[in-house]
Amino acid sequence: KQEVTQIPAALSVPEGENLVLNCSFTDSAIYNLQWFRQDPGKGLTSLLLIQSSQREQTSGRLNASLDKSSGRSTLYIAASQPGDSATYLCAVTNRDDKIIFGKGTRLHILP
């Protein structure tokens, strides 16, 4: 059974710092891995999608890596801003077509 774990559960960093969010999964037989952002009480915004054959994806200040063999992904946020404060969710798409989510990392950027 696929399990997705995100560490840390919560993180506070001063504005301007670079930071890394971690995600691990137990079954490497995945189609892809996605990172989402969720603001309080809102839906999900897809940030980056990495196909299983890819190693990383970049969008602006965000960079996501995927090491399928070790079951790990990281989301790197450069030059953090207060507007980056949100919950970040990692999710993998299994070979049985299901998406399994982690519980998320609550990020707070201190002005």
Add this chain to the structure above:
Amino acid sequence: DTGVSQNPRHKITKRGQNVTFRCDPISEHNRLYWYRQTLGQGPEFLTYFQNEAQLEKSRLLSDRFSAERPKGSFSTLEIQRTEQGDSAMYLCASSPSALSYNEQFFGPGTRLTVL
């Protein structure tokens, strides 16, 4: 706006009442998914459709829950005899084809509160 839309955005109901939510996927997206998210947790898969066919249902989907996608376009999720444990955010997502590696696009969700 051509994204996934969900209605209503918020629903407050009394225990024992029936509620129905609607999801309109991105036009021509064949796959439609329903998820449930409780406080402090990630979303959990409930069910999905390929066009009008419901292909899989999670064990989370008790017999009080039913989902339909009658014409392969919009979908409804009905909860009968609501319980306080049904309080959650219900999220809908769609993807463009049967290919599992396609990205799912999420709607804003419907937040259900059962009193």
